[in-house]
Amino acid sequence: MDEELLLRRQVCFALYSASRAATALYRPLLDELGLTYPQYLVLLLLWERDGRTVKELGDELDLDSGTLSPLLKRLEAAGLVTRRRFAGDERVVEIALTAAGTALRRRARKVPAALGTATGLSTAELSTLHRTLTELAGVLRTAAH
Incomplete structure (x- = not known):
């Protein structure tokens, strides 16, 4: 079996899955707005x-x-x-x-905190994750052009 072709090893799928999960978490909060x-x-x-x-x-x-x-x-x-x-x-x-x-x-202020709470990550961990994802997005945009 080609390990590099296993779905569970794909960074793209992990990003896709995390994005869908975050959007699903936001949906009821945004529905209220x-x-x-x-x-x-x-x-x-x-x-x-x-x-x-x-x-x-x-x-x-x-x-x-x-x-x-x-x-x-x-x-x-x-x-x-x-x-x-x-x-x-x-x-x-x-x-x-x-x-x-x-x-x-004013009503939207609770939305970002909901994701932070749901992750169980500390403020520092969330900050590191944000920085890593932002850098990754920039690198991937550059590579795509």
Whole structure:
């Protein structure tokens, strides 16, 4: 048997499985907020710095505009963001939080802690894991291009 071809030995499957498990943990918490996981990620960026362009959001989240635009339309329909075209360049669309979008931040504060608690890892271990995964993502993006 080729050990390197066993599913349990595949880093890609471990990452995939962990990602699905984390998203499943988030689902009921985000349901309470009326958000999907990708919508939550957009709001996290807007809570960091409001008034980002669609291109900035797409670059940060590694999402194309075809994926991002419908997601932003749903956030706008929910009254959480506004979309505004720049007068000087109609191709540029700025996304800004509404008062309701800003207020949702307070309710969302419990979401990150839920994952930390569920892992059973210490703050230092979570920090190390985050750093390792961030570095890995960067290396893999570079290798793919």
